[in-house]
Amino acid sequence: MIELPYRLLDVGAARLAVASPIERLHKHLDLVYPHHKPITQPLFADARVALLPGSRFRPRGRQVTLWADGQRPFEPYPYDCALPLFEWGSNYLLSQRLNAYLLLHAGVVARNDRALILPAAPGAGKTTLSCALHLAGWRFLSDEFGVIDMETGELLPMVRPAPLKNRSIDVIGGRPGAVLGPVFPKTRKGDVAHFVPDRESFLARHQRAQPVLVVFPRFQAGAASQCAPVPRAQAAMRIGLNSFNYQALGPLGLEAVVALARRTVAYELVYGDLDDAIAHIEVLFERAP
Amino acid sequence: MSPDHPSDIALLLRGLQEPLDIDEIRWERLLRIARASGLHARLAEANLDKATMTDVVRRHLLSSARIASYRAQSVRAELFHLAPLVTRDFPVIVLKGGAYLLQRRRVATGRFVSDVDLLVPRKHLRAMEERLRAGGWQAEKLTPYDERYYRDWSHETPPMRQPGHSLEVDLHHALTPVTGSLAFDPARLFERSEPIPGTPFRALCPQDQVLHACLHCFHDGELDLRVREVVDIDGLLRTFADHPDFWRDLVARAHELGLQRPLWYGLYFAQAWLDCPVPPATREALSAPSALSRMAMDAFVPMAMFPSDPDSPPPLSVRFARLLMRTRYHLLRMPLHLLLPHLARKALIRLRARLAQKKEAPDDGAP
Incomplete structure (x- = not known):
């Protein structure tokens, strides 16, 4: 078997290695990881995978x-x-292997090093909202992983492309400055x-941020924005x-979720309009201690 | 296969016993083959506090150790829920991982447990099943054929699960399939079983624990990536090695239950791979397999049990070895006149399911 070279991607909290003979995949990686310079020296990767084509003749x-690791998960x-x-x-x-950290299922954005x-849960609109906030001037840390160093309580960025689904593709793609990869129908x-x-955001991928505000978002078509504070115990x-x-x-x-709830303020935000939600969040963020 | 792969395996086996002094790149390969064979938390156990390593390696070892202890905690919790179902009318033995945990055996640390295995006397099997059901455990829905397979030919009942719990409970009435050539009367296991202090459960006696580990490793299912079970055998043997008479009783017990062969293989590979201190007299007291079987096992067991090169799909030779070992297992388990119709039937059912699934889900197979 021909040895395929690995392509290394340093996304901040983790390093990925991917090998594949599929040229189109490499073109797509160039598009969605445009800022990554090739890493030539061999380095430790947190996840090392190969994407291999199946039979050409599958009916x-x-x-x-x-x-x-020699298996097909x-x-x-x-x-x-x-x-x-x-x-x-x-x-x-990564979600299985990074248990040295507390891993939140969350979007994370920041202004300077103050993080929101x-x-x-999936489907609540956190990817869309994270991207929209990023386009409104926030630093992008992740749309999926809130990686928390439990010793310091700080957030580590995991700067990866954010998968927009269905209608979100046009909603975010239509905003000024948005860069999207190809659509996979x-x-x-x-x-x-x-x-x-x-x-x-890519260049700041090793720059940690301090959590100051937690917002539990829920998209509801046509709803007027509604924002309510969440008491600390409930937020935790x-x-x-x-x-x-958290369970594992x-x-x-x-201890980690309690510490996080203690150092932040938390709100619940139901929203139907993205710009209105951003306006609400800006106000909450400004008020946050 | 990459040229340094055999030395990766040697390094992995060494790293289970002593802290390693290797660079990050080597660690990554090691972590990958350890993960593939379910040994990563054992690697953590032997290295985390002892070896010098970079932060990123430490984080991965820590991550594995945390998951293993979480799984262990889940097993303890499941056994805690099961304890009220154990009454004085018949004994309930906890097998394997669950027992190692409750008995605080060293071998339990860093071992991934995926289910709870209980052994009850055959005539009380229905009663225990009823109790589990009344307590909220549910069996997964089986086809009548699978149901009959379990009841008539297997040594366990279909797995049961409490809704919302992550662990399955497997109820056994024997350690060997009733159709297999190694079948023996499980009543003898109960005679020598021992209470587990502080719990209503019992455990197999040390000799039977070793024999069961050997039986499970070499005679119960495919051998793919099962090096971890040889690690279990080695760990158990080391735990008991210093007890006076342990080795003599082990051999005597193997003869009594007709389990010389699985024990021979267990001792042989534990010694060959992990330097297990087996007294020479012990293996000599067991009848060795024929030269031909030995050659075949020497050639194919490592290929089947060790993880293959993590950078590529398993090569043809490994897949062949695994297929061969699977065939051996099926032949040991059932006589041919039962086995062939069984496998044919399973293949047909699988094919039918695949065709049906294709019609239902024309899209992709995304998880």
Whole structure:
């Protein structure tokens, strides 16, 4: 077998390595990781994967498989969808391996080094909101992972392309300054296109941020924005619920979410209009201690 | 296969026992093959506080150790929920990982446990199943064929689970399939079982624990990536090694239950791979497999059990070895006149399911 070279991607809190003979995947990676310079020396990677094409003669269309450590942890994707498979799969692997940190299921953006955390279940609109805030001038840390160093309580960026789904593609793509990768139609999650965070956020990917504000967002079509404070104890529990590994960390996880709730103020925000939500958040952020 | 792969395996086996002094790149390869074989938390156990390493390596080891202790905690919690179901009318033995945990055996540290295995006397199997059901555990829905397979030919009932719990409970009435060539009367296991202090459960006696680990490793299922079970055998043997008469009793017990062969393999590979201090007299007291079986096992067991080169899909030779070992398992488990119709039927069912699934989900197979 021919040895494929690995392409290293340093996204901040983690380093990824990906190898593939699929040229289109590399073109797509160039598009959604435009600021990354090639890393030539061999370095430790937190997740190292290969995306290998399946048989050309499969009657129902060629597929692509993600291999990690000699195993196939996931079902194959259609051949054209190598990028979504890499993004989704490597995120999943990281979520299993980064238990040295508290991992929140949250979007994270910051002004200077003061961070806003947006914890939410899938479908609540955290990716869309994180991208919109980024386009409104906030630093992008992540749309998916709130990586928290439990010793200092600081947030580590994980600057990766943000997968926008279905209507969000046009909503965010239509905003000035938005850079999106190719659209992958009809994946299991519907149409997907990756939003590319800007160069400043990429360059700041090793710069930690201090959490000051937590907003639990919930998109509701047509709703007028409604914002309510969340008491600290409740916020701690809701942060825990929106975490990948709160349970697995046991007492450490409990301490970490309590510490996070103590040093931040928390609100719940139901919104129907993105710009109105951003305006609300700016006010909350300004008022946050 | 990359040229330094065999030395990666040697390094992994060494790293389970002593702290390693290697660079980050080497650590990454090691972590990858350790993960593939479920040994990463054991690697953490032996290295985390002892070896010098970079922060990123430490974080990965810490991550594995945390998940293993979380899983261990889940097993303890499940056993806590199960304890009220154990009454004085018949004994309930906790097998394998669950027992190691409750008995605070060293071998439990860094070991990933995925389910709770209980052994009850066959005539009380229904009663125990009823109790579990009344307590809220539910069996997954099986086809009548699978149901019959479990009841008539297997040594366990279909797995049961409490809704919302992550662990399955497997109820056994024997350690070997009733159709297999190694079948023996499980009543003898109960005779020598021991209470687990502070719990209503019992555990197998040390010799039977070792024998069960060997049986499970070499005669119960495929051998793919099972090096961790040899690590368990080694750990158990080391735990008991200093007890007077342990080795003599072990051999005697293997003869009594007809388990010389699995024990021979267990001792052989634990010694070969992990330097397990087996007294020479012990293995000599067991009848060795034929030269041919030994050659075949020497060639294929490592290929099947060790993780292959993490940078590529398993090569043909490894896949062949694993297939061969799977065939061996099926032959050990059932006579051919039962096995062939069984496998044919399973293949047909799988094919049918695949065709049906294709019609339902024309999209992609995204997870």
